[in-house]
Each structure stands twice: as C-alpha cells, then as structure tokens.
Amino acid sequence: MSSDLFWILISAMLVNNFTLHLFLGLCPFMGVSAKIATALRMGAANIFVLTITSLVASFLNAYVLPFAPYLRLISFIVVIASLVQIVEMTIKKVSPTLFRELGIYLPLITTNCAILGLAIFQTNRGYGFLEGLAFALGAGLGLTLALVLMASIRERAELADIPALAKGMGLVLIIAGSLSLAFMGFAGLSTP
Amino acid sequence: MTGTENAAELVRHAPGAHEDGAALLPGGTTTSTQDFLRGVWEENPVLVQMLGLCPALAVTNTVANSLAMGLATFFVLTGSSLLVSTFKNLIPKEVRIASFILIIATFVTIADMTLAAVVPDIHKALGAFIALIVVNCMILGRQEAFASKRPIGRALLDAVGTGFGFIIAMVMMGSIRELLGNGSLLGYSVFGPSFEPWIIMILPPGGFLTLGIILLAFGWGRGRKAAEVPRVRRWPHGVASRRAA
Numbered sequence: 475m476s477s478d479l480f481w482i483l484i485s486a487m488l489v490n491n492f493t494l495h496l497f498l499g500l501c502p503f504m505g506v507s508a509k510i511a512t513a514l515r516m517g518a519a520n521i522f523v524l525t526i527t528s529l530v531a532s533f534l535n536a537y538v539l540p541f542a543p544y545l546r547l548i549s550f551i552v553v554i555a556s557l558v559q560i561v562e563m564t565i566k567k568v569s570p571t572l573f574r575e576l577g578i579y580l581p582l583i584t585t586n587c588a589i590l591g592l593a594i595f596q597t598n599r600g601y602g603f604l605e606g607l608a609f610a611l612g613a614g615l616g617l618t619l620a621l622v623l624m625a626s627i628r629e630r631a632e633l634a635d636i637p638a639l640a641k642g643m644g645l646v647l648i649i650a651g652s653l654s655l656a657f658m659g660f661a662g663l664s665t666p
Numbered sequence: 667m668t669g670t671e672n673a674a675e676l677v678r679h680a681p682g683a684h685e686d687g688a689a690l691l692p693g694g695t696t697t698s699t700q701d702f703l704r705g706v707w708e709e710n711p712v713l714v715q716m717l718g719l720c721p722a723l724a725v726t727n728t729v730a731n732s733l734a735m736g737l738a739t740f741f742v743l744t745g746s747s748l749l750v751s752t753f754k755n756l757i758p759k760e761v762r763i764a765s766f767i768l769i770i771a772t773f774v775t776i777a778d779m780t781l782a783a784v785v786p787d788i789h790k791a792l793g794a795f796i797a798l799i800v801v802n803c804m805i806l807g808r809q810e811a812f813a814s815k816r817p818i819g820r821a822l823l824d825a826v827g828t829g830f831g832f833i834i835a836m837v838m839m840g841s842i843r844e845l846l847g848n849g850s851l852l853g854y855s856v857f858g859p860s861f862e863p864w865i866i867m868i869l870p871p872g873g874f875l876t877l878g879i880i881l882l883a884f885g886w887g888r889g890r891k892a893a894e895v896p897r898v899r900r901w902p903h904g905v906a907s908r909r910a911a
Contacts, residue, residue, distance in 0.1 A: 495870050497724035501803060504716065547778070547797050548771045555764065587720045587801040594794045639886055643716055647878030654871040 479608040482601075486612030489663055492588050493620040494654040499588030503621060504646060513625035515575055517618025521611065523583045524592055526561065527554050528610035531593040532603045539597075550593045558583065588617060623653060701820050705828030711804040712835035712877075713884060718804035722832075722839060723873035725795050729852045732840025733833070734788045738777045738796060740829035743805050745773040747813040747825035754814045766809040767800065774799045804832065842876050843867045 492498045499520070506516045530553055539546055566573045583589060592613055596606050627649050636645065709715055712722045721739065726732045749769050750757075757765045778796045781789040789796065799805070808828055813821040844850060847867030849857040866872050 497720050497870065497873065498798075500719045500723070504719070544775065544779075547775055547800060548768065551767055551771055551800055552764070555767065587798050590801050591794060591798055594797050598794060639889060640882060642881075642885065644878050644881035644885055647874050647881060651871045651874030651878055654874055655866070658869065658871065 479604060482605055482608045483612035483615075484663065486609050487616035487619065488657065488660040491616040491620060491657050491660075492591070492613050493617055494650070494657045496591070498591040499586050499617055502583070502586060503617075503624060503650070504643065507621050507624040507646075508628055510622060510625045510629060513621040514618070517614070517621050518575075519583055520586075520588070520617050521614030523558055523561075523589055524610040524614040524617075525607065526557060527589050527593055528596060528606040529603075530554060530557055531596050532601075532606045535597055546597070551590060554589060554593065588613065620653065624650065627653075698820065698823050701823040702827040705824060706831040706834065710831040710835055711828055712832060712839075713880065715804075717807055718802045718832060719877075720798060721795055721802065722835060723870075723877060725792050726836055726839035726843055726873060726876075727847065727868040728791075728844045729837060729840040730788060731791055732836040734781065734785065735792060735795065736829075736833035736836040738781060739799055739802065739805070739832055740826075741777055742770060742773040742799050743808060743829045743832075744822065744825045745776075746770045746805060746809060747821045748818065749773075750809045750813040751816060751818045751821035757814070762814065763806070763810070766806055766814070770805055770809070771800050804828065838880070839873070839876055842880075843872055847872060 486492070490496060493500065493503050502516050502520070506512050531550065534549055534553065538549065542549075562573075592610060596609055601609055624646075628646070631645065631649070705711065711717045712719065718739070721735050725735045746766070746769050750766060774797065777799070778789075781792070781796060808825060812824050816824070841851060844852075845856060846864045847869075849855060849861040849863050864872075867876065
C-alpha cells in the first residue's frame with residue numbers, strides 16, 4: 475500500500491510530469507520562470523494549492539458528485555476558486571509575511587489548468603483520499619522541479635550570446651522541448 | 667509580453683489585456699471587419715498572444731484531434747461571449763470573473779457531452795483536455811477584455827474571429843506534427859510506406875519544439891518585414907509602425 479503511494483508520487487513528479495509531459499500549468503511555466511527565486515515561490519504556492527484541491531476533490535467525489543455527476547466540472551471550478559480565495563484571506567490575516575511571499579501568486583494559480591487538471595485526473599483514475607494526496611504532492615513537486623530547472627537555464631541564457639532572432643518565447647519553448655525530451659528518459663521507471 | 671518576472675505584470679498582460687488593444691481601438695472605434703480579423707491573425711491567440719497553450723501543445727498530435735479541439739473551443743468561446751455580452755449589465759462587477767467562469771463551464775459541459783455522443787473515439791483521445799477548456803485563459807481573457815464591455819454584435823464578431831484564429835493555429839500545429847511524426851494527414855498516408863516517421867513529433871517534446879520553431883520562423887519574418895518598413899506603404903491604424911517597434 476505504502477509502495478503504491480510512493481509510486482503514485484514518483485509517477486506524477488517525474489514520469490508524467492504535469493508541465494513537461496501533460497502540458498498543464500504552462501502559463502506560470504512560461505511567465506514566472508525568469509528567476510530562480512520567483513520560480514521557487516511559485517512552486518511552493520502551487521504545492522499548497524494542489525494539496526488543498528486534492529482534499530476538496532476527494533470530498534466532492536465521495537459525498538456530492540454521486541448524486542449529480544453532470545455538475546462535476548462546474549462544482550470543481552467554483553469550489554476550488556472560492557476555497558483559494560478563502561485561504562488567501564486567511565493567510566493575509568494570520569501570517570502577513572507568508573502572504574507577501576505567496577500572496578500575488580495565489581489568485582494567479584486559480585486559473586492555472588494544473589489545478590483543475592489534478593482534480594479531473596484524480597477523479598478519472600478513481601484515487602481515494604491518501605492516493606489523491608500523494609498524487610497532489612508529486613504533481614506539485616514535479617511542477618516546482620520543472621519551474622526551477624527552466625529558471626536556472628533562463629538565468630544562464632541571459633548571459634549567453636544568443637542571436638537576436640532567437641530571443642523570447644521561441645527559445646523558451648525549444649528549451650522546454652529539450653527538458654521534456656530529457657524527462658522522457660524517466661519513462662523507463664514505469665516498468666520496474 | 668516575454669520575460670515578465672513580476673506576477674502583477676503577468677496579470678495585466680495575460681487575460682487579454684494586451685498592449686496592442688489601445689493602438690487598435692482609438693476611443694473604442696473599430697470597424698466590424700477589424701473586430702473579426704484582429705483575432706484571426708494580427709493578434710492570433712496562440713501564435714501571437716501565447717494564450718491557450720495547454721491544449722495547443724497537448725492534443726495537436728493529429729489533425730483530427732486538433733480540429734475537434736479547435737471546434738469545441740470555438741463553440742465555447744462564441745457561446746460564452748454571446749451570453750456574457752447579453753447579460754453584461756446584470757452581472758455585478760465584484761463577482762464578474764466567477765460569473766464568467768460559470769457561464770464558460772456550462773458551455774464546456776455541453777461541448778463535452780456532445781462530443782462524447784457524436785465522436786466517442788475523438789472524445790476518448792482528447793480525454794481531460796475537453797474539461798480543461800474551462801481554464802483556457804484565452805476564453806476568460808476575451809470575456810474580461812472585450813465581451814463584457816461591448817454590444818452583442820461586436821462581441822460575437824470578436825469571438826468568431828478569435829475562435830477562428832485558434833482553429834488555424836491548432837490545425838497548423840496538428841498538420842506539421844502528424845505529417846512529420848506519422849507521415850500522414852487526417853489519417854491518409856502522404857509519404858508512402860518508405861517514410862521513416864519522426865516519432866518524436868507526436869510525443870510531448872514534439873509539441874514544444876514545433877511551436878518553438880513556428881515562433882522563431884514568425885520572429886524571423888517580422889524581422890525581415892521591419893527592415894523593409896520605410897519602403898512599404900504604411901497601413902492605416904499604425905500596424906506597420908507597431909511591427910517595426
């Protein structure tokens with residue numbers, strides 16, 4: 475059982491990395507990956523919201539959605555968005571330091587497809603409460619890893635002598651392609 | 667909109683609040699042709715504004731999938747813009763984003779169920795990405811930046827134009843990836859049996875690489891055009907000068 479949970483975590487983090495393999499959460503991946511420090515904070519905020527989302531999705535799946543399956547999408551998005559809002563207000567009240575660190579990223583994350591994607595994948599695969607938590611943690615760590623890797627490469631690229639033509643999003647996408655290629659190597663893990 | 671380290675900057679840029687809007691809308695007056703054409707090419711959601719990238723990279727490994735995704739997104743965008751523009755005076759300002767998302771989610775549920783009933787194979791291939799149309803920032807961006815402030819007709823034209831631009835980008839990506847990765851188009855073999863397919867193109871890295879190379883090619887083309895500007899007759903509305911800048 476515990477090895478199952480560990481495998482779910484590793485699989486979500488490396489083999490099926492949310493950003494590089496499933497293309498979820500690309501907006502922050504492109505937008506806030508210019509500096510390592512910001513990338514780390516964004517990653518931390520992501521792990522936090524993903525975990526909460528997983529809890530909420532488990533609850534909805536167990537107690538609400540059996541009665542109204544056609545409301546799945548609408549209830550997920552509404553509940554997640556309002557919950558993130560509440561969490562944001564609570565953090566602001568309880569720990570202003572943490573709010574300054576994460577604050578601006580929290581509302582951005584709500585419309586991040588990784589969050590809704592996590593809830594939907596978790597439902598489609600029939601994960602329970604604990605499996606969902608492992609999945610969310612793995613997905614969050616994977617996103618953070620991808621963000622930090624990307625930020626590190628971009629910080630180096632700032633100093634490199636790149637032709638003016640290649641500067642900008644085209645280059646970022648090609649770097650992402652190479653990272654994604656490298657992460658495909660982890661696919662070998664899936665047949666132990 | 668590259669290299670925005672500041673998240674506040676990102677918010678201002680990402681949901682359709684693009685800097686070009688001001689240049690094209692002097693005092694909010696444009697012709698209906700411009701409302702339509704702007705989204706198709708000049709401000710193409712995927713290729714220029716870099717919005718809605720998740721579906722553009724995830725499901726474009728075949729032309730059929732790209733087309734189905736493009737049409738579903740087109741339907742959701744047009745329906746949402748129509749409804750948002752109709753009810754713009756009834757929606758309170760404080761909860762407008764939540765209301766937009768509810769409207770969008772309703773249309774996505776309709777699209778999801780329709781695709782499942784009409785083309786079950788494609789619905790299965792697209793998987794969770796149909797549901798993820800809800801969080802496509804392009805759709806929310808159009809509601810926030812355009813449909814909620816304009817009359818119904820113009821909102822509809824803008825949605826049709828943007829949706830059409832999205833379909834063009836999707837089919838472009840899908841054709842390149844299927845042609846190189848599988849040697850076929852829409853399932854029909856193009857290069858014959860002796861062609862060795864570039865498997866990588868239909869795998870996830872192929873999505874990043876294809877879009878990256880398309881953007882580089884566009885940047886190259888823009889660079890050449892900018893160099894020619896003095897000789898080209900300037901467009902009205904400052905299009906050419908904007909390109910040069």
